[in-house]
Amino acid sequence: MTPTRLQSTAGPLLQARGLTKSYGLTRALRGADLSLDAGEILAVSGASGSGKSTLLHCLTGITNPDEGAVLYGGERLDQADEKRRSALRRTDFGIVFQFGQLISELTALDNVLLPLLLDGRPRAEAVGHAAEWLERFGVRAQSGLKPGELSGGQAQRVALARALVTGPTVVFADEPTGALDSLAGEQVMSALVHAVRESGTAVLLITHDARVAAYADREVTLRDGVVLAAPAFDPAAFPTAPPAAEELS
Ligand SMILES: Nc1ncnc2c1ncn2[C@@H]1O[C@H](COP(=O)(O)OP(=O)(O)OP(=O)(O)O)[C@@H](O)[C@H]1O
Numbered sequence: 001m002t003p004t005r006l007q008s009t010a011g012p013l014l015q016a017r018g019l020t021k022s023y024g025l026t027r028a029l030r031g032a033d034l035s036l037d038a039g040e041i042l043a044v045s046g047a048s049g050s051g052k053s054t055l056l057h058c059l060t061g062i063t064n065p066d067e068g069a070v071l072y073g074g075e076r077l078d079q080a081d082e083k084r085r086s087a088l089r090r091t092d093f094g095i096v097f098q099f100g101q102l103i104s105e106l107t108a109l110d111n112v113l114l115p116l117l118l119d120g121r122p123r124a125e126a127v128g129h130a131a132e133w134l135e136r137f138g139v140r141a142q143s144g145l146k147p148g149e150l151s152g153g154q155a156q157r158v159a160l161a162r163a164l165v166t167g168p169t170v171v172f173a174d175e176p177t178g179a180l181d182s183l184a185g186e187q188v189m190s191a192l193v194h195a196v197r198e199s200g201t202a203v204l205l206i207t208h209d210a211r212v213a214a215y216a217d218r219e220v221t222l223r224d225g226v227v228l229a230a231p232a233f234d235p236a237a238f239p240t241a242p243p244a245a246e247e248l249s
Pocket residue numbers: 023026027028046047048049050051052053054055
């Protein structure tokens with residue numbers, strides 16, 4: 001049975017409260033709180049090892065936190081069974097990783113088609129829809145190519161088309177431009193922002209690149225498994241201001 005897609009929510013679309021997660025002695029999350037509104041683009045930045053990917057895995061139900069709650073539209077995702085969580089990942093969530101993780105044996109079109117077919121859509125309708133999303137991301141001309149024949153930027157745009165084709169309410173993007181040069185990265189980010197603004201899709205964007213985070217409406221920073229409200233203060237970025245004229249007189 002196709003699960004009921006979230007229609008509307010009062011309050012945040014997605015919330016994490018007090019998430020903890022350890023791998024053996026490593027405490028990846030130590031009480032992380034986060035909230036994402038419908039249609040909002042939120043950047044989560046943080047140093048390597050600060051817990052960004054673990055947070056994303058908890059929010060998408062790929063991993064269960066040890067403690068704390070994940071609420072999606074008020075539903076406790078951390079208490080949902082695996083069947084429900086994977087259904088949500090198929091219908092309500094789109095996920096893009098640093099290396100797009102396209103299926104190498106399938107063409108770009110078939111990669112984008114796949115989630116629609118898995119969702120039970122008729123093939124003819126799905127082909128039209130997939131082609132439309134490839135067009136939106138400027139890679140329709142590459143429909144018949146396999147991932148190995150695409151540039152890194154083209155492959156990421158195909159991965160984004162695949163993530164958005166099902167009309168998710170949230171796209172989770174884990175370092176989506178991390179493997180790209182700056183021009184390709186900018187093309188991918190502006191295509192993503194343009195597409196989600198049109199569709200009203202929220203984005204949780206994991207990045208350690210300030211230029212990528214600048215595309216977001218809001219930014220939070222993870223430090224040692226805890227979410228800080230704003231990016232860490234970097235004194236080097238704020239040189240001491242010259243004294244005001246009246247102070248000199
Ligand atoms: N499956 C795992 N098994 C053991 N330790 C893990 C596992 N996943 C993550 N960790 C550890 O948990 C901590 C947080 O890792 P995580 O990948 O969430 O951080 P990150 O901020 O995404 O890092 P990066 O930016 O390098 O990808 C790290 O110390 C990492 O080594």
